[in-house]
Amino acid sequence: MNAPPIIDLLGRLEAIVFEADANTLQVTYAAGGALGSLGFSAAECTGDARFLVKRLHPDDREQFLARLHAVADDGKERQLEHRMVSADGHERWFRSEMHFVPAEKQVLGVMIDVTDARRTAESLRTAESRLRQVINNAPVVLFALDSAGLITLSEGSALRKVGMQPGEAVGKDVFAVYPDPAAQAFLRRALAGEETVLQRRQGETWWETHVTPLFDDSGRVTGATGVSIDLTDRARAEEASAHSASLLRASLEATTDGILVVDSKGRMVDFNRRFAEMWNMPPDVLAARDDSRALEVAVGQLRDPDGFFAKVRALYAAPEAISHDVIELRDGRIFERDSRPQLVEGRSVGRVWSFRDVTVERRATRRATFLAAASKILAGPLEDVTPLDVIARMTVPWLCDWCNILILDDDGEVRSAAAYHHDASKIELLRKLQPDMRRHRSVAQVIHTGEPIVDNDIGADRLSGSLDNALPSVSTDEQLAILHALGMRARMAVPLHARGQIIGAMIFASSDPERHYDHDDLTLAADLAQRAALAIDNQRLYQSSKDAVAQRDEFLSVASHELRTPVTSLQLAVQSALALGRDAPPGFLHHALETAERQTRRLGRLVDALLDVTRVQAGRLELERAPTELGAIVREVVALLAADARRAGCEVHVDADGSVAGRWDRARIDQVVTNLLSNALKYGAGAAVHITVDKTEATARLVVRDQGIGVAASERGRIFERFERAVSAKHYGGLGLGLYIVRRIVDAHGGSVTVESTPGAGAQFIVELPLQ
Amino acid sequence: MGGSVMVVEDDEDIRADLVAILRVKGFQVSEANNGKDAIAQLRDGARPCLLVLDLMMPVMNGWELRAAMLADAALAAIPVVVVSGKGRITSDEEQTLAPAAVLVKPFELAELLELVGRYCPPREAASAGR
Numbered sequence: 001m002n003a004p005p006i007i008d009l010l011g012r013l014e015a016i017v018f019e020a021d022a023n024t025l026q027v028t029y030a031a032g033g034a035l036g037s038l039g040f041s042a043a044e045c046t047g048d049a050r051f052l053v054k055r056l057h058p059d060d061r062e063q064f065l066a067r068l069h070a071v072a073d074d075g076k077e078r079q080l081e082h083r084m085v086s087a088d089g090h091e092r093w094f095r096s097e098m099h100f101v102p103a104e105k106q107v108l109g110v111m112i113d114v115t116d117a118r119r120t121a122e123s124l125r126t127a128e129s130r131l132r133q134v135i136n137n138a139p140v141v142l143f144a145l146d147s148a149g150l151i152t153l154s155e156g157s158a159l160r161k162v163g164m165q166p167g168e169a170v171g172k173d174v175f176a177v178y179p180d181p182a183a184q185a186f187l188r189r190a191l192a193g194e195e196t197v198l199q200r201r202q203g204e205t206w207w208e209t210h211v212t213p214l215f216d217d218s219g220r221v222t223g224a225t226g227v228s229i230d231l232t233d234r235a236r237a238e239e240a241s242a243h244s245a246s247l248l249r250a251s252l253e254a255t256t257d258g259i260l261v262v263d264s265k266g267r268m269v270d271f272n273r274r275f276a277e278m279w280n281m282p283p284d285v286l287a288a289r290d291d292s293r294a295l296e297v298a299v300g301q302l303r304d305p306d307g308f309f310a311k312v313r314a315l316y317a318a319p320e321a322i323s324h325d326v327i328e329l330r331d332g333r334i335f336e337r338d339s340r341p342q343l344v345e346g347r348s349v350g351r352v353w354s355f356r357d358v359t360v361e362r363r364a365t366r367r368a369t370f371l372a373a374a375s376k377i378l379a380g381p382l383e384d385v386t387p388l389d390v391i392a393r394m395t396v397p398w399l400c401d402w403c404n405i406l407i408l409d410d411d412g413e414v415r416s417a418a419a420y421h422h423d424a425s426k427i428e429l430l431r432k433l434q435p436d437m438r439r440h441r442s443v444a445q446v447i448h449t450g451e452p453i454v455d456n457d458i459g460a461d462r463l464s465g466s467l468d469n470a471l472p473s474v475s476t477d478e479q480l481a482i483l484h485a486l487g488m489r490a491r492m493a494v495p496l497h498a499r500g501q502i503i504g505a506m507i508f509a510s511s512d513p514e515r516h517y518d519h520d521d522l523t524l525a526a527d528l529a530q531r532a533a534l535a536i537d538n539q540r541l542y543q544s545s546k547d548a549v550a551q552r553d554e555f556l557s558v559a560s561h562e563l564r565t566p567v568t569s570l571q572l573a574v575q576s577a578l579a580l581g582r583d584a585p586p587g588f589l590h591h592a593l594e595t596a597e598r599q600t601r602r603l604g605r606l607v608d609a610l611l612d613v614t615r616v617q618a619g620r621l622e623l624e625r626a627p628t629e630l631g632a633i634v635r636e637v638v639a640l641l642a643a644d645a646r647r648a649g650c651e652v653h654v655d656a657d658g659s660v661a662g663r664w665d666r667a668r669i670d671q672v673v674t675n676l677l678s679n680a681l682k683y684g685a686g687a688a689v690h691i692t693v694d695k696t697e698a699t700a701r702l703v704v705r706d707q708g709i710g711v712a713a714s715e716r717g718r719i720f721e722r723f724e725r726a727v728s729a730k731h732y733g734g735l736g737l738g739l740y741i742v743r744r745i746v747d748a749h750g751g752s753v754t755v756e757s758t759p760g761a762g763a764q765f766i767v768e769l770p771l772q
Numbered sequence: 773m774g775g776s777v778m779v780v781e782d783d784e785d786i787r788a789d790l791v792a793i794l795r796v797k798g799f800q801v802s803e804a805n806n807g808k809d810a811i812a813q814l815r816d817g818a819r820p821c822l823l824v825l826d827l828m829m830p831v832m833n834g835w836e837l838r839a840a841m842l843a844d845a846a847l848a849a850i851p852v853v854v855v856s857g858k859g860r861i862t863s864d865e866e867q868t869l870a871p872a873a874v875l876v877k878p879f880e881l882a883e884l885l886e887l888v889g890r891y892c893p894p895r896e897a898a899s900a901g902r
Contacts, residue, residue, distance in 0.1 A: 569785040
């Protein structure tokens with residue numbers, strides 16, 4: 001059967017055309033492609049009186065049937081969108097238009113499948129709603145303008161930051177909304193066709209606005225769209241970051257430590273000025289951040305480069321390790337080195353090295369320790385020079401390569417009391433170093449003036465070659481050769497002071513051309529010298545007190561002998577007289593009495609001499625001046641000592657013709673003459689003694705000359721001291737007081753006494769007394 | 773020779789006193805005013821029965837004389853009485869000097885005479901013995 005063309009067309013439409021009885025609603029006709037989509041045939045529909053009721057979605061069924069009834073009742077067409085259920089249970093949406101056909105009492109319906117259209121509309125709605133949600137929640141402002149500057153769109157949650165609601169500004173003039181001249185200029189540029197970006201601050205908020213002009217096909221600007229982004233948080237973060245960076249930089253520069261930051265490969269990342277200063281880093285190395293050259297510069301200054309490298313390698317092998325150690329530089333500086341990893345989120349990305357110059361503290365500690373140790377050693381035994389040897393040794397090598405402690409002797413020459421050289425084979429050579437004390441330069445100058453000297457950068461040429469170019473303290477080629485062998489590129493010479501006297505000097509010398517003695521070194525050297533001088537002085541005082549005790553013991557022994565001799569003689573005379581009694585030969589008793597009388601006088605003189613010493617010692621030598629004739633005194637003394645002279649076998653010749661008179665203490669001058677004559681008889685070896693008295697214009701002169709053993713040159717100063725004698729007490733008796741008393745009496749008169757002698761050929765003592 | 777006492781003493785008074793009393797007591801006496809004088813006499817052949825020796829003397833002292841005597845076999849055996857002017861001598865000195873006896877000045881005359889009597893018979897006694 002050939003279907004009419006309209007039916008064929010219906011079959012191709014995604015629709016259903018149906019006729020239903022207006023009263024029963026039984027479908028009397030149904031056709032259309034949508035039937036197939038639902039899984040039915042036209043025959044099924046028309047054959048089933050309840051087809052519509054069954055295939056309508058239960059939720060829409062009542063409404064559909066009500067509309068259909070209404071159309072049948074009043075004949076007015078109606079529309080409805082509803083769902084149908086397909087044969088396999090799916091639902092599809094249809095829009096049904098229902099018309100009444102009065103002639104046939106039928107309702108004609110056309111159901112068009114709108115499922116896909118509805119889905120599209122639904123998804124568009126969903127998309128739009130989501131977009132709006134996005135726009136409304138975006139932390140931005142989206143806007144659009146027409147070519148005149150009227151706002152056609154104003155959305156975005158960021159609007160609230162400026163107190164506006166989305167859409168609120170629509171229809172307003174953008175130039176009225178933003179009166180700020182910078183903003184207006186910016187907007188005008190955009191509306192003139194320029195794509196522009198502006199950052200500006202509004203209230204507490206920073207905005208970045210991008211505006212894109214819109215053009216029509218002819219290239220005319222039809223408006224613009226724009227987006228403003230709130231940059232406040234980013235700006236704050238950047239500001240905070242800049243702040244902490246500047247804080248970090250300021251802290252880096254404020255610290256007294258040198259700081260270097262390197263990455264995990266050891267490349268320089270950052271450093272502070274102090275680091276550059278401490279390591280004397282050349283500016284080009286720093287500018288280039290050239291880590292290999294920086295390392296070269298640093299290592300070149302180290303005492304122990306190998307140890308330094310070992311530590312660096314060990315730390316790079318252990319990225320998490322923290323280390324703290326001390327490094328020494330060749331110029332004497334000492335750094336504490338601290339190294340710790342730079343951690344980012346717990347991961348090591350590099351290493352921070354810090355260097356602290358602790359030279360001053362370390363040196364001070366070392367100095368204090370050194371001086372304490374030195375003091376302890378110097379307080380040790382005084383009997384020998386061992387403590388000074390230890391001190392000299394202690395200074396090597398950290399203060400010098402060699403040290404020499406020089407002591408000034410009585411002749412004005414110096415000798416080495418202790419010497420040490422780091423090369424032990426050179427110590428003996430060092431002891432032979434003898435500064436020329438006549439030159440008043442160098443070491444001699446230190447000893448003469450008490451001012452220390454420091455010499456750095458002593459050229460190697462000054463230790464060899466000609467004497468003219470040599471150091472000023474060197475006066476012979478031999479000394480120059482010694483100095484050359486010892487080595488000396490820097491030195492300090494400090495005086496040894498004791499009780500206001502300079503007793504020597506300490507020399508500290510280094511053969512290292514890089515050694516520079518500074519103020520701290522000199523202070524240490526001076527402190528050490530002070531302690532050494534004190535120890536040396538103590539040793540001398542100890543020795544002199546020991547000598548004094550020995551001298552006193554010897555004096556007591558001599559005094560005892562001197563007293564025993566006359567007492568023995570006296571006792572012998574008395575005891576022999578008593579023993580013999582009447583049996584004594586003729587003249588024996590008389591002789592014994594004479595002896596006794598003489599010995600009594602001798603004892604008296606001894607006692608007087610001892611008392612004189614006490615008086616002179618206590619400064620109580622009082623003179624009773626009266627006109628006194630010197631020649632007369634001499635003659636009297638000679639007469640009194642005639643017996644002694646005879647026993648000594650000495651003839652005494654007096655030459656005192658003219659009158660030599662002055663205001664002197666007669667008894668004391670008598671004592672002077674007596675002592676000098678007694679001495680001449682005692683040491684005169686039995687030869688003639690000559691006494692001369694004469695005067696010059698203002699001075700009286702007494703000369704007592706013998707031809708005996710004489711006085712050695714070295715003894716001439718000493719014999720006028722208390723308890724001294726030029727000869728052994730085992731040979732010659734006497735208290736050793738005679739010349740001492742002579743000198744004190746002559747001194748008290750304002751005169752002088754001297755001795756001239758040729759040992760073995762005699763001595764002459766010359767006393768000069770002022771006449772007035 | 774043989775029976776003489778040699779007095780070695782630099783103090784003239786003491787020496788003279790000793791010589792006088794010893795002679796009065798009947799001893800043969802020779803004298804020397806220092807060690808050098810004494811050793812010269814000894815080397816000339818003098819062989820005293822006893823040598824009375826002062827220690828502190830000029831030219832050659834008592835220690836030096838004693839050392840010279842002890843070094844000479846011919847003189848080492850001569851007995852010596854040391855007369856010390858400086859108090860008691862030390863044991864070291866005693867060992868060096870090896871004296872027959874030591875007298876400390878001022879000594880008792882009787883003590884000296886007893887010592888001399890022990891080593892040197894008086895002239896009269898010696899002659900009486902013959």
